[in-house]
Amino acid sequence: MRENRRAETREKVGTLRAFTRPWTLMLLFTGGFQVGRGAPIDGVFFLAIAALLIVDEFRPITLPMLALPRNAILVGIAAVLAIAMILAPRHGIVEGVIVSGIGLTVLLIAWPNHESASSSGLSIRRAGILWSVIALTACIIEVVSFLIGVPSDAARYAHPSVSLLLDPALDTIEGRVVFTVLWLVVGIALIRRGKR
Numbered sequence: 001m002r003e004n005r006r007a008e009t010r011e012k013v014g015t016l017r018a019f020t021r022p023w024t025l026m027l028l029f030t031g032g033f034q035v036g037r038g039a040p041i042d043g044v045f046f047l048a049i050a051a052l053l054i055v056d057e058f059r060p061i062t063l064p065m066l067a068l069p070r071n072a073i074l075v076g077i078a079a080v081l082a083i084a085m086i087l088a089p090r091h092g093i094v095e096g097v098i099v100s101g102i103g104l105t106v107l108l109i110a111w112p113n114h115e116s117a118s119s120s121g122l123s124i125r126r127a128g129i130l131w132s133v134i135a136l137t138a139c140i141i142e143v144v145s146f147l148i149g150v151p152s153d154a155a156r157y158a159h160p161s162v163s164l165l166l167d168p169a170l171d172t173i174e175g176r177v178v179f180t181v182l183w184l185v186v187g188i189a190l191i192r193r194g195k196r
Contacts, residue, residue: 021053021057022128022129022132022136023053023128023131023132023135024050024053024054026132026135026136026139027046027047027049027050027053028046028047028050029139030043030046030139031043031044031045031046031047031050032047033143034046035047037146041096045100045103049107061111063107063108063111064108066105066108066109067109068109068191068192074188075188078184078185078188081098081102081184082177082180082181082184084098085098085099085176085180086173086176086177086180090170090171090176102187106187106191109191110191138162141161141162142161142162142163144159145159145160145161145162145164146161149161149164166179
């Protein structure tokens with residue numbers, strides 16, 4: 001009887017932990033927010049990743065891991081993707097497919113190997129906390145700016161979100177080149193560091 005209660009308690013704690021990990025909470029919140037603001041495709045993408053993390057808490061998921069290509073191949077792929085993203089219309093289907101494809105590919109490259117003892121190491125947990133704080137701060141700034149700007153265009157421009165501030169630069173070809181190249185270079189650097 002006592003063992004059954006302990007097992008039930010462990011199961012409840014596991015369930016709570018699955019939903020309260022910072023990155024899972026952020027994905028759930030961001031997905032719900034995107035759906036609420038009228039961007040259901042973005043919302044479903046975030047919610048699907050959150051669901052994957054929650055399921056992984058109860059039953060570790062082994063995804064078909066992709067090996068990180070050599071630098072020359074990685075740079076070549078990044079160059080092709082950069083050109084396609086720069087030439088594609090902003091907020092269009094092509095851009096959305098490319099960004100989603102990059103996200104899913106990175107997920108397959110970076111997904112933790114549950115058989116490895118290092119996947120739950122202290123450095124991984126510290127990095128997770130650091131990135132969670134950075135992402136949470138960015139999310140809070142965006143959400144507050146969005147909500148303050150809802151009543152009118154004047155309010156929106158008085159309290160602009162980061163995306164609104166970036167729009168003038170990203171509406172130019174030069175701005176898109178700089179942003180896209182920086183985004184891909186930082187992404188590649190993070191993936192390479194993470195794989196080490």
